[in-house]
Amino acid sequence: MGLSGYELWLLALVALIVGFSKAGIQGATMPAVAILAVMFGGKASAGIMLPMLIVGDIAAVYQYGKAANFRDVLKLMPASVIGIILGALTGNYLDDQQFKFIMGIIVLICLALLVFRQFQKQAVELPKRPWLTQLVGVTSGFSSMVGNAAGPIFNVYILAQNLNKNAMIGTTAWFFLIINLIKVPFHVFLWGTITWDTLKYTLFAIPFIGIGALIGIWLIKRINENPYKYLIIILTAISAVRLMI
Template identity: 70%
Template sequence: MFGLEIIEIVMLAVGALIVGFSKAGIQGATIPAVAMLAIIFGGKESAGIMLPMLIVGDLVAIFKYGKQGRMRDVLKLMPATILGIVLGSLIGNYLNDQQFKFIMGIIVLVCLILLIIRHLQQKVVELPDNKFLHWFVGIISGFSSMVGNASGPIFNVYILAQNLQKASMIGTTAWFFFLMNLLKVPFHVFLWGTITWDTMKYTAFSLPFIGIGAVIGIWIIHNISEKTYKYLIMFTTAIAAVRLLL
């Protein structure tokens, strides 16, 4: 099917499930899916294949949480985010697949470290509200998202420090990633050529699994301890990062 081995089809389906429940459940938990798709399709091509899946997941998150989002917090990051996307697209255009996967592995490791730091924090550390921080977060988020669809934990560290209510935090994150992912589409289509009519068959295959994943995400939020879930994400992320780097 699709010219993939059975294990690769299973990994694609699991990746779609992860996208769904990370968008409707715990934001930023897509890193294992990023690594799985990179193993199947290679670094750059996997970024294009995964992007429409992420946009579908973003729409689910907006439907559920979008009304609570703070658009002013999203829009003030957009100029820097666009710059990060442009930088990522230009640099990524000159990398071979091995280099691309290596950079993705480094980004995944950095995200894993941020997840661990966030887990170990006893309280949320408030960050200063200034333009330099907004530009730094925007550029890093845009670059890491363009190169590896892996800016979730980076942005989570920032949004957690804004001291927002839970619903507002999730809604703001949903809008930020939806807009950022839409901005990335032209670069994947016209510059990298990683989104084509042919690659959209993987998105079509993934749709039901994204929906199932969203339902699982909502169930997990209500029935499984966040601590246990975080340990699982850290473990799978560590394995995926090592696999990308080897």
């Protein structure tokens, strides 16, 4: 695969983290985004991670998809597609250092949302305004295309919809499966970041994604979530700074 033993270990760690996140441990993908960006470069890492995320999305849809609220998914989709197109066009004109810097900014914004969510003592209430829904869609699509980092942005929105746990996870799973599939042609034909050569990393990662999901499901039932969330916040902050320097 052209990677050292240490790099293979990091790739396996990234896959485990992706599995964790798709098992319902929100925000866990942020460090994985930064690890891959440091290993492969900003734009290339986005293409390498995307198939891994799709594998995790399929597993999440299989587990929780029937509980999804498709109205919320469809309501955001047109604006999200616009965001994906804007992200694809923007990324096409950036060099790798600029790309990683923008990824760092997006990760920092997501970090702020993670911290806000962690310390929010009551349910988040968002105004019922069409423009806000469209803004969430465009922002989610753009940040997903540029950095595979739309999770915290979407989570703030979905938490305000007063869905039960399974419905929230199922809605999130369907939303990200659809937009991640939409992103594939841009990575293949516009950025050239998904090739037969890069898919070997996905094949290597699949078992670790599955293991990460199983471990995440097991741990989330047995440990206090707060220490884990604080760890994610710290790792995300370090990762974002690393991307920007």
